[in-house]
Amino acid sequence: MLDGITRLRLPRHRVDTIAATIGFLIAALLFPLRYLASELFVEAIPIILGISSILYLISCRHGRESDLGYLWTLDRRSTILIRNITFVALSGLASIGMVLNGRTASFFVLAAAVGMLIFVQIFLTPDALLRPKLILAEILVFAMIVRFVAVWTTPGLIGVDMWTHITTYAEGIKQSGSIEAIADSKYSAAPLYHLFVVVASMAFDISLRNALYVSLGVVLVLCVLFVYVTARQLLGIRWALFATASYAVADQVVRWGIHIIPTSVGLVFYLAIFYCVTKLFNTDRRTPIYGLLLIFGLAVVLTHQISAFITLLFLGSGVLAQFLFRGINTQSANGDGPFEKDANLLGVFVVVAGITLGVWSMTPYRSSSFLTTMIGTFKSAVTTSAGFLNLVETAPPQNSPAASVVTTPPQIIELFDAIGFFLLLLLAALGMFVFLRSDRLGQLSLTYIFSTGIMLVMIFGLPLFGLNLFIPGRWYAFFYTPLVVAGAFGIRHLALRFGSQSVLIGMLMFALIFPGAMLISHKATPDNPVFDESYSRFAYTESELAAAETLDVIIPDKSTLRTDHPYRTVLLRWQGQNAKPILITESGTVKTGPNVYRDYLSSGVAKAKFGDGFVPLRLDENDVCRSSDDRVYTNGDVRYCPSPPAPLGVNND
Amino acid sequence: MTDKQSTGSKTDHQSNADLIISSVYTVGAGVLLLSDVTIPVIFRVSIALPLLIFTPGYAIIAAFIPRRPFSGTETTTTRVSLLERIILAVAMSVAGVGLVALLIDAVADISLFLVFSGVIVLALGATVIATHRRTGPLLSTATAVPHMNLSMDQFLTHLPSERSTIAAILIGILLLSMGIGVSLTDISESERDDTEFALVTRAANGSYIAANYPRSLTVGEDQVFNVLIEQHGSEREQYTVIVLLNRATNTKSGTQAQLGRFRTTVRVNETAVTQFRVTPPSGGDNRRLTFLLYRGNPGDNPDPQTAHRQLHLTVDIE
Numbered sequence: 001m002l003d004g005i006t007r008l009r010l011p012r013h014r015v016d017t018i019a020a021t022i023g024f025l026i027a028a029l030l031f032p033l034r035y036l037a038s039e040l041f042v043e044a045i046p047i048i049l050g051i052s053s054i055l056y057l058i059s060c061r062h063g064r065e066s067d068l069g070y071l072w073t074l075d076r077r078s079t080i081l082i083r084n085i086t087f088v089a090l091s092g093l094a095s096i097g098m099v100l101n102g103r104t105a106s107f108f109v110l111a112a113a114v115g116m117l118i119f120v121q122i123f124l125t126p127d128a129l130l131r132p133k134l135i136l137a138e139i140l141v142f143a144m145i146v147r148f149v150a151v152w153t154t155p156g157l158i159g160v161d162m163w164t165h166i167t168t169y170a171e172g173i174k175q176s177g178s179i180e181a182i183a184d185s186k187y188s189a190a191p192l193y194h195l196f197v198v199v200a201s202m203a204f205d206i207s208l209r210n211a212l213y214v215s216l217g218v219v220l221v222l223c224v225l226f227v228y229v230t231a232r233q234l235l236g237i238r239w240a241l242f243a244t245a246s247y248a249v250a251d252q253v254v255r256w257g258i259h260i261i262p263t264s265v266g267l268v269f270y271l272a273i274f275y276c277v278t279k280l281f282n283t284d285r286r287t288p289i290y291g292l293l294l295i296f297g298l299a300v301v302l303t304h305q306i307s308a309f310i311t312l313l314f315l316g317s318g319v320l321a322q323f324l325f326r327g328i329n330t331q332s333a334n335g336d337g338p339f340e341k342d343a344n345l346l347g348v349f350v351v352v353a354g355i356t357l358g359v360w361s362m363t364p365y366r367s368s369s370f371l372t373t374m375i376g377t378f379k380s381a382v383t384t385s386a387g388f389l390n391l392v393e394t395a396p397p398q399n400s401p402a403a404s405v406v407t408t409p410p411q412i413i414e415l416f417d418a419i420g421f422f423l424l425l426l427l428a429a430l431g432m433f434v435f436l437r438s439d440r441l442g443q444l445s446l447t448y449i450f451s452t453g454i455m456l457v458m459i460f461g462l463p464l465f466g467l468n469l470f471i472p473g474r475w476y477a478f479f480y481t482p483l484v485v486a487g488a489f490g491i492r493h494l495a496l497r498f499g500s501q502s503v504l505i506g507m508l509m510f511a512l513i514f515p516g517a518m519l520i521s522h523k524a525t526p527d528n529p530v531f532d533e534s535y536s537r538f539a540y541t542e543s544e545l546a547a548a549e550t551l552d553v554i555i556p557d558k559s560t561l562r563t564d565h566p567y568r569t570v571l572l573r574w575q576g577q578n579a580k581p582i583l584i585t586e587s588g589t590v591k592t593g594p595n596v597y598r599d600y601l602s603s604g605v606a607k608a609k610f611g612d613g614f615v616p617l618r619l620d621e622n623d624v625c626r627s628s629d630d631r632v633y634t635n636g637d638v639r640y641c642p643s644p645p646a647p648l649g650v651n652n653d
Numbered sequence: 654m655t656d657k658q659s660t661g662s663k664t665d666h667q668s669n670a671d672l673i674i675s676s677v678y679t680v681g682a683g684v685l686l687l688s689d690v691t692i693p694v695i696f697r698v699s700i701a702l703p704l705l706i707f708t709p710g711y712a713i714i715a716a717f718i719p720r721r722p723f724s725g726t727e728t729t730t731t732r733v734s735l736l737e738r739i740i741l742a743v744a745m746s747v748a749g750v751g752l753v754a755l756l757i758d759a760v761a762d763i764s765l766f767l768v769f770s771g772v773i774v775l776a777l778g779a780t781v782i783a784t785h786r787r788t789g790p791l792l793s794t795a796t797a798v799p800h801m802n803l804s805m806d807q808f809l810t811h812l813p814s815e816r817s818t819i820a821a822i823l824i825g826i827l828l829l830s831m832g833i834g835v836s837l838t839d840i841s842e843s844e845r846d847d848t849e850f851a852l853v854t855r856a857a858n859g860s861y862i863a864a865n866y867p868r869s870l871t872v873g874e875d876q877v878f879n880v881l882i883e884q885h886g887s888e889r890e891q892y893t894v895i896v897l898l899n900r901a902t903n904t905k906s907g908t909q910a911q912l913g914r915f916r917t918t919v920r921v922n923e924t925a926v927t928q929f930r931v932t933p934p935s936g937g938d939n940r941r942l943t944f945l946l947y948r949g950n951p952g953d954n955p956d957p958q959t960a961h962r963q964l965h966l967t968v969d970i971e
Contacts, residue, residue: 198754202765204697223744229740265747554851
């Protein structure tokens with residue numbers, strides 16, 4: 001393989017191969033970071049970049065893309081058999097989810113199998129039998145089952161922020177009939193999500209929770225079609241379906257389809273804008289598309305601040321690409337490459353940016369405006385906490401007594417958890433090199449590259465310097481949008497360039513690993529993590545919710561109580577309790593309460609406060625509710641244990 | 654009328670069928686949902702959902718992108734397909750409904766009547782614009798957006814022709830039905846413990862709170878304690894509460910004296926608060942009062958370890 005690279009003769013002005021070479025060099029430069037920080041992504045991303053660069057450089061030696069089309073396909077009988085099995089398996093998946101009352105290990109095994117069957121159909125169905133409507137229907141039904149089994153079998157709400165958005169904000173708007181109910185919140189200037197849920201609740205005459213899932217839950221499944229119609233502008237049916245299926249099972253996309261908050265709706269509008277920008281380069285009638293861009297741009301600004309910021313970065317990437325290639329009309333060897341036109345995005349960007357800044361300057365946030373607060377926070381973060389490899393460390397020192405109660409996921413579990421993302425990143429990096437080929441290089445391809453690069457920096461680069469104020473975890477689903485399109489280009493490139501059994505095996509391995517890996521990732525399973533000894537559950541049993549309601553009734557107002565995170569957020573956000581996190585002392589013991597203990601603490605993973613941060617841990621009942629404490633409430637799963645007042649024999653520490 | 658014009662007129666008549674359907678649905682569903690007609694929830698959801706996430710957006714998208722191009726030639730790769738229109742309509746509906754509600758909030762309280770009225774006006778306005786922009790002769794039949802196909806024959810031709818696939822779909826539906834049936838049986842319901850048990854005191858405003866417990870008792874004198882039981886089972890439940898007095902907070906040491914017991918019946922989703930008088934027979938500091946909750950009648954000397962629920966309170970007895 002090394003000989004193959006050294007013998008490679010690079011054609012002149014091959015931007016793509018130059019970029020791949022630079023990519024390999026960057027990977028080599030970043031590789032030593034693994035010795036400075038033990039973060040999985042710091043270790044893995046240089047390797048992925050290196051592998052994709054090498055793969056691309058090797059693929060460049062294998063001549064032009066085949067004009068014969070796709071080479072490996074199943075016969076008719078096998079194609080129909082796999083399709084039929086998929087339909088039956090989808091029903092079986094829904095049934096298992098309902099019978100077992102949740103997304104259990106069995107559910108995920110079958111889900112992984114169904115995902116594999118869908119990808120196998122995409123890869124290996126002959127062109128004549130490839131029916132995009134059927135496969136899209138399979139993808140949508142699959143996505144619906146994966147999400148709705150979670151929400152319908154989980155009491156209450158899933159996640160943390162939903163409790164505030166639904167039980168406080170939306171409920172307040174519904175009761176008062178006005179967004180004045182949330183006048184002090186930043187969402188008073190971004191209320192579209194809340195208003196829609198309230199209207200849906202009134203229209204359906206059901207609770208806010210159920211209205212949310214029935215309306216926006218369906219929308220978030222359907223929005224994966226934006227990936228298809230976008231990719232279809234640029235690619236054939238097969239690869240557009242690949243991008244769509246990848247997006248539908250992606251962990252962070254599933255996450256926002258289960259934990260439905262303004263970020264989710266912002267994602268819908270971002271996908272619409274992503275499609276519209278791509279459409280600009282594939283239509284003669286641009287005026288209507290500009291109109292749609294402005295409306296969706298306004299909608300995202302009025303929905304969610306981070307989504308609006310990401311959208312602006314995407315549009316800004318388009319403007320940057322526009323100025324770089326203004327007036328250049330790159331022609332492919334055949335004269336009709338899909339990326340050859342340019343489009344003026346400056347006007348849209350200026351208008352949307354203007355609306356954004358205007359709205360943010362009037363958005364109340366932390367006793368000032370959102371714009372002012374964020375600028376100040378950024379300046380403060382840069383001057384005080386920023387520093388290379390200044391990663392946030394909250395765990396107690398390894399040899400301290402407190403470390404004995406802390407539980408962290410083993411690295412092998414972290415790897416399993418992230419392997420789906422790494423596979424996608426590998427293919428996307430390949431696709432980015434494909435974008436740089438002379439027959440594809442243009443404003444649109446550069447828009448994709450710039451936006452991906454910027455989001456990569458925001459998600460992984462800034463946190464390396466201790467800058468987390470942009471909440472990088474919210475960016476992934478947006479980041480996945482250009483990734484899956486680029487990934488489709490990448491895998492297509494491999495399939496057509498290599499044309500060997502090894503690529504076929506690679507594609508089948510992808511089909512086997514990717515959907516299952518993505519679906520069992522802890523981000524996609526907040527309701528019931530597969531690796532439940534490593535990651536917290538962000539859903540609650542009926543007992544835990546009943547306890548929260550009763551404790552709100554019997555605990556006097558303003559009394560402080562302590563419990564684990566995230567259960568504390570339910571008491572705080574839903575019931576308005578003065579709930580604080582359990583405190584872990586330097587000696588590794590739990591500080592005296594009154595504490596609320598739930599059985600989940602001894603079997604799952606929750607968080608408690610240690611120093612200035614939170615640490616994941618597991619605690620027994622005796623650690624939280626000591627024998628010297630009173631126990632004045634129990635429902636079998638949850639206990640409330642105040643300490644008796646001194647001098648009734650209680651050691652207060 | 655020229656052939657081209659007659660062709661255009663014929664296509665115009667067919668081409669607005671989608672807008673007519675979406676408008677009629679929008680108005681009809683809106684009126685029905687706003688009326689006093691009692692509609693079962695499942696039907697109400699089925700009727701309202703397209704109104705919220707599709708029909709208004711479809712009209713708006715049609716107003717922006719009618720079927721007729723402004724410029725001359727438009728290749729098939731640049732038209733807006735039905736699938737694109739559908740998904741754009743979904744996103745636009747969410748935006749439209751939200752924006753209408755926001756505008757209404759600026760002038761009045763948000764009510765379903767006002768929001769639906771606004772959505773209907775928006776959809777009808779968009780429909781009028783779309784219809785107007787669609788009129789005029791077609792420049793090329795190749796530029797037409799695919800019709801919404803109302804013909805059952807044509808619909809059936811888009812179904813998979815392989816019988817085995819149809820059979821697979823039917824098997825799938827059967828499996829799904831079985832799954833729904835089994836899940837509705839709710840086998841696990843009876844295994845849940847749904848009893849909440851708490852010690853409370855009466856606050857000044859008459860409510861019961863988990864605070865301000867009596868901590869100083871006197872030998873031979875009665876002290877009232879309030880015991881709260883809330884049950885979420887499927888049928889009324891009979892409980893027995895037994896109160897023990899331990900020597901120290903460590904229940905494993907010292908003797909336990911049974912101070913008394915009472916029985917109570919609690920209905921489903923009911924909260925019962927029972928007053929119980931405790932008369933301590935002996936004194937001492939740092940004593941533990943233990944309240945044991947049993948289902949039914951546990952007998953004269955039940956094992957505390959078998960109690961359904963257990964609470965305890967530390968007291969001093971003089």
